[in-house]
Amino acid sequence: MGVENPLGENIITTSLDKLVNWSRKSSIWPMTFGLACCAIEMMATGASHNDLDRFGIIFRASPRQSDCIIIAGTVTKKMLPVIKTVYEQMPEPKWVIAMGACACSGGVFDTYSVVQGIDEALPVDVYIPGCPPRPEALLFGLMKLQDKIWNDKNSFGSAVGLGTRIDGFTA
Amino acid sequence: MAENNRAVLKLKEKFAASIIDVVEFRGEVTVTVKKDSIIDILTFLKQSLQYNLLTDLTAVDYLGKKEERFMMVYQLYSIPNKDRLRIKSPVAEADCSIPTATKVWATANWLEREVYDLFGIIFDKHPDLRRILMTDDWVGHPLRKDYPLQGPDREPYKGRLS
Numbered sequence: 001m002g003v004e005n006p007l008g009e010n011i012i013t014t015s016l017d018k019l020v021n022w023s024r025k026s027s028i029w030p031m032t033f034g035l036a037c038c039a040i041e042m043m044a045t046g047a048s049h050n051d052l053d054r055f056g057i058i059f060r061a062s063p064r065q066s067d068c069i070i071i072a073g074t075v076t077k078k079m080l081p082v083i084k085t086v087y088e089q090m091p092e093p094k095w096v097i098a099m100g101a102c103a104c105s106g107g108v109f110d111t112y113s114v115v116q117g118i119d120e121a122l123p124v125d126v127y128i129p130g131c132p133p134r135p136e137a138l139l140f141g142l143m144k145l146q147d148k149i150w151n152d153k154n155s156f157g158s159a160v161g162l163g164t165r166i167d168g169f170t171a
Numbered sequence: 172m173a174e175n176n177r178a179v180l181k182l183k184e185k186f187a188a189s190i191i192d193v194v195e196f197r198g199e200v201t202v203t204v205k206k207d208s209i210i211d212i213l214t215f216l217k218q219s220l221q222y223n224l225l226t227d228l229t230a231v232d233y234l235g236k237k238e239e240r241f242m243m244v245y246q247l248y249s250i251p252n253k254d255r256l257r258i259k260s261p262v263a264e265a266d267c268s269i270p271t272a273t274k275v276w277a278t279a280n281w282l283e284r285e286v287y288d289l290f291g292i293i294f295d296k297h298p299d300l301r302r303i304l305m306t307d308d309w310v311g312h313p314l315r316k317d318y319p320l321q322g323p324d325r326e327p328y329k330g331r332l333s
């Protein structure tokens with residue numbers, strides 16, 4: 001890039017923030033949590049044809065090991081406390097993807113028992129429309145989340161206790 | 172015809188005073204009875220006429236359509252006779268209760284909890300009358316016709332304004 005490489009060909013220089021952001025965006029571990037038909041599409045995205053593993057996205061069976069939760073389906077009012085508990089059990093930093101019309105807005109279920117969008121309860125980073133979204137749409141949403149993580153500011157500083165992390169796109 | 176149905180004949184013989192109506196529609200026989208004798212009738216149907224399977228137990232809300240608001244519906248099936256029978260019983264809103272059928276068919280337990288949860292009909296002497304679908308702290312009974320579809324805390328949808 002027009003910069004001299006005084007340390008040789010095999011060494012690159014970068015900022016600590018970028019290093020942290022790069023490792024975070026390359027290893028998004030989502031919580032295994034399916035709610036409705038979107039979960040089927042989410043499983044298809046994880047399977048061999050689309051293969052989420054190539055992005056370093058590996059579904060974890062415990063919220064303690066996850067840093068992303070994909071709200072894949074209709075959230076009923078009865079299920080909401082469970083989702084909140086799972087979200088609260090995830091360590092910081094954590095991201096939320098609202099997958100499909102139901103998680104974004106309640107979808108066709110404009111009724112007394114359904115939460116009209118998960119953003120009433122959790123801070124959503126990426127909204128994916130569709131009913132259900134195709135695996136390509138979920139992949140695109142996850143890549144949008146990667147972009148967002150990549151643009152985080154002060155990721156290293158906040159990790160060692162200096163200040164707070166500034167969110168990618170809102171900053 | 173319904174009048175020749177074996178179960179209807181027996182019921183008319185034994186519970187003549189309790190039977191309100193007998194209807195046959197497309198081969199399905201429905202007997203409407205008074206709720207005071209519902210358990211006697213259901214017990215008789217199970218023990219003497221071999222209606223040993225309670226397929227379903229539900230209710231209908233006839234708000235503004237009928238004098239007695241709710242109608243309990245019991246769908247019975249006789250496995251040995253391969254025969255179906257529907258028993259209905261009206262329940263007024265003022266006295267919104269009916270005796271439980273759990274002592275006749277154990278499966279009525281959860282079905283009656285569902286009807287209690289969604290319609291608010293009380294089942295007298297039910298062993299465990301709690302909500303089954305909605306959360307324990309839910310207010311109201313959502314399948315009643317006067318329950319707002321989008322919930323009581325929301326402005327109702329009035330259709331597209333365009």
